Amino acid sequence: MIQIIPTQPIDGQKPGTSGLRKKTRVFRQPGYLENFVQSIWDGIGGGQGKVLVLGGDGRFFNTQAVQTILRMAAAAGARRVIVGRDGLLSTPAASHLIRSRGADGGVILSASHNPGGEDGDFGVKYNTANGGPAPESVTEAIYQATTQITQYQTLDSSDLDLSAPGTAHLHQTEIEVVDPVAEYAALMEKLFDFGAIRALFDSGFRLRFDAMHAITGPYAQEILVNRLGAADGSVVNATPLPDFGGGHPDPNPVWAHELMGHMMGDAAPDFGAASDGDGDRNMIVGRGVYVTPSDSLAVIAANAHLVPGYAGGLKGVARSMPTSAALDRVAEALGIACFATPTGWKYFGNLLDAGHATLCGEESAGTGSDHIREKDGLWAVLMWLNILAARRQSVAEVMAAHWQEFGRNYYSRHDYEEVDSDAAHALMEDLRARLDRLEGQTFGALRVAEAEDFSYTDPVDGLVTARQGIVVSFDGGARVVLRLSGTGTAGATLRVYLERYVAGPEGLQQDPQTALREVIDAAEALCALHARLGRTAPDVVT
Ligand code: G16
Numbered sequence: 001m002i003q004i005i006p007t008q009p010i011d012g013q014k015p016g017t018s019g020l021r022k023k024t025r026v027f028r029q030p031g032y033l034e035n036f037v038q039s040i041w042d043g044i045g046g047g048q049g050k051v052l053v054l055g056g057d058g059r060f061f062n063t064q065a066v067q068t069i070l071r072m073a074a075a076a077g078a079r080r081v082i083v084g085r086d087g088l089l090s091t092p093a094a095s096h097l098i099r100s101r102g103a104d105g106g107v108i109l110s111a112s113h114n115p116g117g118e119d120g121d122f123g124v125k126y127n128t129a130n131g132g133p134a135p136e137s138v139t140e141a142i143y144q145a146t147t148q149i150t151q152y153q154t155l156d157s158s159d160l161d162l163s164a165p166g167t168a169h170l171h172q173t174e175i176e177v178v179d180p181v182a183e184y185a186a187l188m189e190k191l192f193d194f195g196a197i198r199a200l201f202d203s204g205f206r207l208r209f210d211a212m213h214a215i216t217g218p219y220a221q222e223i224l225v226n227r228l229g230a231a232d233g234s235v236v237n238a239t240p241l242p243d244f245g246g247g248h249p250d251p252n253p254v255w256a257h258e259l260m261g262h263m264m265g266d267a268a269p270d271f272g273a274a275s276d277g278d279g280d281r282n283m284i285v286g287r288g289v290y291v292t293p294s295d296s297l298a299v300i301a302a303n304a305h306l307v308p309g310y311a312g313g314l315k316g317v318a319r320s321m322p323t324s325a326a327l328d329r330v331a332e333a334l335g336i337a338c339f340a341t342p343t344g345w346k347y348f349g350n351l352l353d354a355g356h357a358t359l360c361g362e363e364s365a366g367t368g369s370d371h372i373r374e375k376d377g378l379w380a381v382l383m384w385l386n387i388l389a390a391r392r393q394s395v396a397e398v399m400a401a402h403w404q405e406f407g408r409n410y411y412s413r414h415d416y417e418e419v420d421s422d423a424a425h426a427l428m429e430d431l432r433a434r435l436d437r438l439e440g441q442t443f444g445a446l447r448v449a450e451a452e453d454f455s456y457t458d459p460v461d462g463l464v465t466a467r468q469g470i471v472v473s474f475d476g477g478a479r480v481v482l483r484l485s486g487t488g489t490a491g492a493t494l495r496v497y498l499e500r501y502v503a504g505p506e507g508l509q510q511d512p513q514t515a516l517r518e519v520i521d522a523a524e525a526l527c528a529l530h531a532r533l534g535r536t537a538p539d540v541v542t
Pocket of ligand 1: 017018111112113280281320343344345346362364366484485486487488495
C-alpha cells in the first residue's frame with residue numbers, strides 16, 4: 001500500500017562537492033532521508049518507470065537507508081531497482097552497473113572518506129544515466145525540490161531480504177539483488193593485462209593493500225588475491241565495518257599511517273596501496289616512496305600506452321584546478337589536450353562523455369578514466385601494477401625516471417579542519433577583495449605574477465562555474481591555491497594547496513615540505529592564516 005506522508009522543507013539539504021553529506025545523527029532524524037530522496041525523484045522528473053541502481057559503502061545506517069529508499073522507489077513507480085547484495089556497492093561498481101545495465105540513474109549511499117558510525121557522517125548522492133555524479137543543473141533541481149516539498153511517498157511494507165542475489169517484487173517494482181563484485185571484476189579483466197600482473201606476483205612481487213575496513217576489501221580480495229595471485233594476507237583490514245573500525249577511511253599518509261609505516265620500514269613489500277570508504281579514492285606507495293596523487297596521475301598518463309585498455313592512446317586528460325601541473329607536462333609531451341576543472345568529479349563527466357578526455361584525476365586521491373564516470377581506487381592500483389609489470393621497475397625507479405624526464409612539481413596540501421566558518425569565509429572574501437591589487441606585491445621571498453578567482457566554462461555545454469578557488473601564482477611558476485572544502489560536515493575546512501616546479505636534473509629528491517618552504521611562508525604572509533583561523537599549524541598535511 002502506498003502511503004502519502006505530509007512533510008515540510010528541512011533547511012540545509014543542499015548537495016555539496018559530492019552529494020548531501022551530514023552527520024549520521026542528522027540523517028537519522030525523522031523524515032530527513034525521506035525528504036531528500038523524494039526531492040531526488042522530484043528533481044529528476046519523478047521515479048515512474050525508471051530503472052535505478054542502489055547501494056552504499058556499508059557505513060552505519062546503510063542497511064536501514066537502503067530499505068527506506070527501496071520502499072520509496074517502489075512507491076514512486078520505479079520499474080526496477082538493481083541493488084548490491086546486503087545493500088553494498090562501491091561507488092565505482094555502482095557507476096559501472098548504471099552504465100552496463102542502461103539504468104536511468106542510481107542512488108549511492110556514502111560519505112566517502114569521512115568517518116562513519118553513529119557519531120560519524122552519512123551521505124546520499126544521485127548519479128545520472130552516464131554513471132557519473134549528477135551535474136549541477138540536476139543537483140540544483142533536487143535542492144529546489146527540498147525547499148518546496150510538501151509530502152513524500154513510501155510503502156507500508158516490511159524489509160526485503162537482500163542477503164542473496166535474485167529477484168523479488170516490491171509493490172510493482174522488480175528488485176534485483178546482484179553480487180556487488182562480479183561485474184566490476186569482469187570489467188577490470190577487460191582493461192588490464194591480468195597475465196602480466198599475475199606473472200609479476202609469481203616472480204615474488206609483494207603487495208600490501210589496506211582496505212581501511214571499508215567497502216573495497218571484498219573487491220581487492222577477489223581481484224588481487226583470487227584472480228591475480230597476490231599472496232594470502234596481502235589485503236589487510238579487508239572486512240567492511242559499519243564504523244570502519246573507528247578509523248578515518250581516507251587514503252593519505254596521515255590516515256593510512258599504518259600502511260605508511262610498513263612501506264617505509266625495512267621489511268616493506270614492493271607496493272602498497274589503500275582505498276577509502278566507498279572505494280573511489282586511492283593511495284599509491286612504493287617501498288620507501290610515497291607517490292602524491294598528482295604525480296600518480298601524471299605517471300599513469302605517461303605510461304597508459306603500456307596497458308591494454310589504453311594501448312590506442314589517450315584522447316586527452318583532465319585534472320581539477322588545484323591538482324598539480326605534473327599532468328600538463330605529460331599532456332604536452334603527448335601532444336594531447338589537458339583540461340583544468342573545478343574540484344568535484346562531476347565536472348569531468350561532460351569531457352569524458354564527449355570524448356575530450358580519457359583520463360582524469362584530482363589531488364584529493366581520485367584517479368579514473370572513461371571506463372566509468374567516477375574515480376576508481378582499485379582501477380588506479382591495477383594501472384600501477386600493470387605499468388610496473390610492463391616496465392619491470394620499482395616504484396622509486398619509475399618516479400625517478402619520470403622526474404628526470406618531466407621535472408618535478410613539488411606539491412603539498414595543508415588542511416585546516418573544522419575551523420570557525422565565519423573566520424574562514426571572511427578570510428576568503430578579504431583575499432577576493434584584494435585580488436586586483438596583488439600582482440607585483442611580494443610576500444616573503446616571492447613576488448606575485450598573477451592572482452585570480454578560478455572560474456570554469458564547460459567546453460561542452462558552456463556552463464560557467466565561478467568562485468572555485470583563489471589562485472596566486474608567483475614569479476618562477478610557484479603557486480598557492482586556497483579554497484573551502486565542500487565535503488565537510490562541521491565548521492569549515494580551508495584547503496591550502498602549495499606547488500613549485502623544479503626542472504632538474506638537480507634538486508629532484510628533496511623533502512616536499514622543505515622544497516615548498518618559500519611557498520608555505522608566502523601563503524602565511526599573504527593572508528595571515530594562522531592568526532585569522534586561530535591555529536598554529538594545519539591539521540592535515542599531505
Ligand atoms: C569528493 C569529490 C572530489 C573532490 C573531493 C574533495 O570526493 O568527488 O571531486 O576532490 O570530494 O572535495 P573538497 O575539497 O570540496 O572537500 P569524495 O571521495 O569525497 O567523494
